Structures are given as structure tokens and as C-alpha cells.
Amino acid sequence: MASGKFLPLPYFFISSDWKILDYSHAASSIFLIGDDFSSLVDEENRQKVSQYIQPHLSEMQFELNMKTKHDPLAVFEISVRWEADEAHIICVEKTKEIDQLASDLMKLRSRLSETDFELLEKKEELEDAINRIHKLSGPFIPLYEEAGLVPLFGDLQADKLQVIEANILSRIDEEEYEQVFFDFHGVGKITMNGKEKLGQLFEAIQLMGTKTVIVGLSPSQVQGLGSKGTLQADAMASLQQAISIYVKKAEP
Amino acid sequence: MTEAWQHFAAALLAGDERQAYSLLADDPRPSIRVYKEIITPAMYDIGEKWLRNEITVADEHLATSVCDFALAQYIFPFKRINKQSEDKAMFLCLEEEQHVIGSKMVAALFEEQHWQVRHLGPNLPLAHALSSAEEWRPKVIGLSAAIPYRIPALKEYIAAFEQLPWKPKIMVGGRVVSMHDIRPYCGRQTQVIYDLDQVAGWLNELAEEQADGVR
Structure with a gap:
């Protein structure tokens, strides 16, 4: 057969014990060529050479890190073909493509993580904002020494009431109020969970020895409230009425 | 039995970053054991798969990227307060x-x-x-x-x-x-x-x- 000397790619012709019998000019311009094919790779890659360059594997392709004149760990795609006890090997360098891929992946990776973390941060900010809105939907306003007012706003769901409850209970605990007025005039819908939570809130306040006065509940909001029969609260139609009654009582 | 690290290695090679992250996030082990017992053996295994001619260098790079991303998400909750x-x-x-x-x-x-x-x-x-x-x-x-x-x-x-x-x-x-x-x-x-x-x-x-x- 014609010599491989002038093949435009690194080419080796080797014996079954990996002795280099011949090589192309393209090979000698890239590699420092010794006697043995495995001298072209470092120790770790020698394992791959001895495993995959074997006469019983008549045709084989695999990747190998090889030592070139410029790069001690260049990536090559190796194609081996055996003819009896001798093999033809062509090495195609992939280092450039791999480096390009690695740097593209790096860029993508940092962009992905940036966007992802920005999203996560925004989500946390949003949660903080919602929490704050919830808190402002049921502020505690001290009216006079013994009474406080909680005007409720918007639809009431359990998670909103959870936030409101924590605030109210700590205020009652600090100041020992006798009555707390809950004004429902600004409330839209109350969800089922919301009603349950509301019942629990009133009970908790009563357990602390404070009276709850409910003002301005509409008929649709009343259904399902206090269904367990544990709710003890005075109810009034308007805030004006409620305050005037209790203020009179409070006067000596 | 398939170990957690084997599932993790498979997710990395499949480029499935969600799966990779949930395998870390849902694991009950403390973080240092997650690093030692899931990430480390998975990455070693991927190196050995290359030696066994089962994957290419490109696959390794992809797996590393996915691993990096999953790990970054895993530690994110700590990052903000620091x-x-x-x-x-x-x-x-x-x-x-x-x-x-x-x-x-x-x-x-x-x-x-x-x-x-x-x-x-x-x-x-x-x-x-x-x-x-x-x-x-x-x-x-x-x-x-x-x-x-x-x-x-x-x-x-x-x-x-x-x-x-x-x-x-x-x-x-x-x-x-x-x-x-x-x-x-x-x-x-x-x-x-x-x-x-x-x-x-x-x-x-x-x-x-x-x-x-x-x-």
C-alpha cells in the first residue's frame, strides 16, 4: 500500500506492541515522536491506549489526551484500524472545538445563574411586599386607654389573617386592652379558611381577657363564622354606635 | 440499589439541571455529606466513564456545567445573608x-x-x-x-x-x-x-x- 507520509493529518502506523513503524509529516510537525505510541500520552491516558488499541478491536474510535509540542493535554479523536498485527491510526485534534464549547458553556452558565438568582431575589422581594401589604390590611389603632380598633381591608384569607394576628396579639399583650373593635366595612370576601382563622383569632383574643367587638359584618360574610359555637363577641352595625356605647360604659 | 450519586450523575449527563438540583435539595443528608457522597462520587464516575470510552470530553463539560449550576442553586439560600x-x-x-x-x-x-x-x-x-x-x-x-x-x-x-x-x-x-x-x-x-x-x-x-x- 502507498505510504501514509503525505496524509494531511497526523497518521501513525504501529505494531501490535505499539511500536511506531511509520508516521506522516503532519504527525511529526505536531508531536515529538518517540519509539512507542504510548510515549505520546501521559500516564493516565496510557490506560486508554492499552485498552483500546488492541488487535482484537479491529476498528475503534475514541478520545485521547495527547502531548503535542505546544500543549501537554490536547484532545484528539483517534481512529484505529488493524490489518493483521499492524494498525493504522489517524489523530484529529478537537482541542479548539472543546475550548470553544467550554467557554460557551461558561458564558451560558454565568448568565443562567445570574438570571436565576435575580428571579429568586425578586421572588423574595415580592413575598416581603405581600407580607407588608397583609400587615397594612389590618392595622392596630389605639383609640383610648382601654380600647383599640382594627379596621380590616380587602378580601380576607388565612395567610393574610395570619400576619394580622401576629401583630394584633402582640399589641394587646403589650398594652392590656379591654376591648378591640374589628371593623369589617372595608372587607370584601372572606374565604372559608379565612373564616376559620378569624374565629381562632377572636378566641385567642378572648383567652387573653380582651373583649372583641365586631362591627359592620355583612350577611354574606357572617355565614360560617363562629360555627363551632365558641365565638363570644358583641356585634354592632356601625363603628359610631359601637364606640359611643363603649365610651359611655367606660366613663365613671 | 441505585445510589443517589448515580441518579445525580445520570441527571448531569442528561443535561437535566432541574432533576440534578432536586436530587441535591431533596436529599435529607447534611450539606457536607451531600458534597461528599453525591457530588464527589458522581463527578469521579463521569471522569471514569470517559476513560471507559462511554462519553466524550464534550459530555464531561456539559455535566460539569450542570453540576456547577445545581450546586450554585443549592447554596443560594446561604448567599444572601452573607x-x-x-x-x-x-x-x-x-x-x-x-x-x-x-x-x-x-x-x-x-x-x-x-x-x-x-x-x-x-x-x-x-x-x-x-x-x-x-x-x-x-x-x-x-x-x-x-x-x-x-x-x-x-x-x-x-x-x-x-x-x-x-x-x-x-x-x-x-x-x-x-x-x-x-x-x-x-x-x-x-x-x-x-x-x-x-x-x-x-x-x-x-x-x-x-x-x-x-x-
């Missing part, structure tokens, strides 16, 4: 080195102890690393090297960082330290890191000292 911390640690891989996951796991341990952490990434030339260090003045500088032929470069990096005037602590780790004894190149402020437990131990000791008010 911005005010006075303790600063910087990590980097030597120039021409792409093996980034090991030092990312070490960096994660620092994040968990509420250090401010910067990982400058793979393939970092010494000049860049030095100017970053001078600007940010970290207390700890972590160097990672995996490829034995880079030991002369590692020597150079260590020597340069040991010259920094505020005497940062230097930690050297990566695959080379288990293959070659590099202690002769290390001065008194440099410590060779063989595994994650050693880092965790050092961090705990330091935290205890600080809690006791010992300087």
Missing part, C-alpha cells in the same frame, strides 16, 4: 485548569459559615487573581489544581499569594495534592487541603474561637 460578613474568602482554579467543582464545594462550606465568598472560576491567570485579591483583600485564598503538569504553576501561585502584605491564609487543594506531595512548596500560612472534612473542621474551630472571643 453580604455584610467581614470574613472574606476567594477561590480560583489555576490557568488552564477547568476542574471547578471541588473548589466550589469548599466555597460552599464557607458560605454556610456565613463568609462572603467569591469564586473567580476556572482557568484564571495569576495576574488577574493577584489584582482581584489586592482589591478585595480576602482573609482566605483557595487554590485548586487537578492536572499534575501544572505543579510548577501552582508553586508560582502559592509564592505570589504568600507575598501579599496582609498575609491571607492560603488553602491548596484539588486532585494534584493527593497525587504529589506539594507541602515543600508551601510556607507557614499555606495549608494543603485533602478533603472537605478538613475544611469544615477548620471553619468550625475558627467559629468557636470567635464565639469565645479568643483572637
